[in-house]
Amino acid sequence: MRPSLLPWRREGGERLSAADASNVEIDAGDQVNVFLMAGLLGPGGWVATDGCPDLDLLRRVVGERLAQVTSGELRRFSQRVGTSGRHLVWEPCRPDLGWHVRSVEPVDGGAGLADLCSLLMTVPLSLDRPLWELLVVPGASPEGPGLVLRIHHAVADGVAGVALLRAFFGDGGPGPSERSTPAVAETTPPTTRPGRLSSLLTSLTRVVAVFRATVPPTVLLGPLGAHRGVAFVEVDLAPLARAARTAGGTVNDALLAAVTAAAEAALRVDGHPVPAVLPASVPVALPDRRGSGNAVGVMLVGLPTGEPDVRRRLASVAATTSAAKAGARSQGTLELTRTRWGSRLFARLARRQRFIALFVTNVRGPREPLSLGGAPLRRAWPVVPLQGNVRFGVSALSYAGRLACTVHVDADVLRADVAARTLQDELGGVASPSPPGPDHRGQTVRPIRPPS
Numbered sequence: 001m002r003p004s005l006l007p008w009r010r011e012g013g014e015r016l017s018a019a020d021a022s023n024v025e026i027d028a029g030d031q032v033n034v035f036l037m038a039g040l041l042g043p044g045g046w047v048a049t050d051g052c053p054d055l056d057l058l059r060r061v062v063g064e065r066l067a068q069v070t071s072g073e074l075r076r077f078s079q080r081v082g083t084s085g086r087h088l089v090w091e092p093c094r095p096d097l098g099w100h101v102r103s104v105e106p107v108d109g110g111a112g113l114a115d116l117c118s119l120l121m122t123v124p125l126s127l128d129r130p131l132w133e134l135l136v137v138p139g140a141s142p143e144g145p146g147l148v149l150r151i152h153h154a155v156a157d158g159v160a161g162v163a164l165l166r167a168f169f170g171d172g173g174p175g176p177s178e179r180s181t182p183a184v185a186e187t188t189p190p191t192t193r194p195g196r197l198s199s200l201l202t203s204l205t206r207v208v209a210v211f212r213a214t215v216p217p218t219v220l221l222g223p224l225g226a227h228r229g230v231a232f233v234e235v236d237l238a239p240l241a242r243a244a245r246t247a248g249g250t251v252n253d254a255l256l257a258a259v260t261a262a263a264e265a266a267l268r269v270d271g272h273p274v275p276a277v278l279p280a281s282v283p284v285a286l287p288d289r290r291g292s293g294n295a296v297g298v299m300l301v302g303l304p305t306g307e308p309d310v311r312r313r314l315a316s317v318a319a320t321t322s323a324a325k326a327g328a329r330s331q332g333t334l335e336l337t338r339t340r341w342g343s344r345l346f347a348r349l350a351r352r353q354r355f356i357a358l359f360v361t362n363v364r365g366p367r368e369p370l371s372l373g374g375a376p377l378r379r380a381w382p383v384v385p386l387q388g389n390v391r392f393g394v395s396a397l398s399y400a401g402r403l404a405c406t407v408h409v410d411a412d413v414l415r416a417d418v419a420a421r422t423l424q425d426e427l428g429g430v431a432s433p434s435p436p437g438p439d440h441r442g443q444t445v446r447p448i449r450p451p452s
Contacts, residue, residue, distance in 0.1 A: 015089050039148075051145060078130060135150070219272050232405070261423075
């Protein structure tokens, strides 16, 4: 629903930042701008020892938590988007917890949870309510239910989303002093902002670049179909981080190197040609959020295909990202999304662009396990929406010693399961190499044993 069609008009309210308003605009139409976190819960609190949930108790826990919030990202859970004159504003709204916190039909294990997420990625959130919902999913694991927390992108980006996650699942998580930052910021030193002329020239270059056709014809780009494919991947974080450092990179570089092979596998399995380079859009957190739920720059990384050795691929990616991070951060948000008019133009261009082939987003999450109302959050995976004409994306979250990744594709043209198996193998190949063997391309590389 376009903001101009919102049925209420109020004076006052907290005005949305340009970036947050941009995300409301991008959601207008047939593409859903909602991300989610899927998780598995253990017994405790409102989850009985046999895994059965007590929804009434959960709603009381959530209600008490929201009633205590006066600032921070979680306050958006008690606000909705309205209009004041020509502006979009956050206005107070008492959430109906009977609707926002509810149960869904049981699923069959983790694969069923992933299938549910694939269906939810095409379901919008109504703008006449606070832009979130918490779904309890029976059957997701033998120990307890799954859950799906859905949040509109106007409320938060990856960094703000992790802060929101800490506040929502705040029973025993890390304190507020532990700041969330994207994994791409791990080794980035402070940078000096460029001069005004240099900044203007770079901005013009970035705007013009959106119109360039740098990606050859590929099924990775095209009109999005009606069906999504979602698959989950996990790997132990500590060995992956050690191996990435040894190779001269970061966890994010290792992820990008692994995603390259995953995208290749998704193309090759159905006989599609593989471009020599896959330009990937990678978000980079900005240092000054100024109260905005969204504050990211965009780093463009050319992922080289055709290299069977994941460690050589990692070194190549690291050489690119080490220079690109600072530039993306200094330039800030994409120029076309800094106004509502520009966002509408960008949304149109994004459906026809040939500038990027896929997206990869990776956020550093809590190191310690979280819980909600006494129920421990055992596993957590992020799912980020497909937008424009990009049919392949990977989102990642480090949580409690694991790197949890989600492959998200247009299921009408690509297979998430094939990409996920390759991503699992490649990440494991970095973290725990074993004797050489044939890879998914029929070449000799290091195979892996998926983590238990």
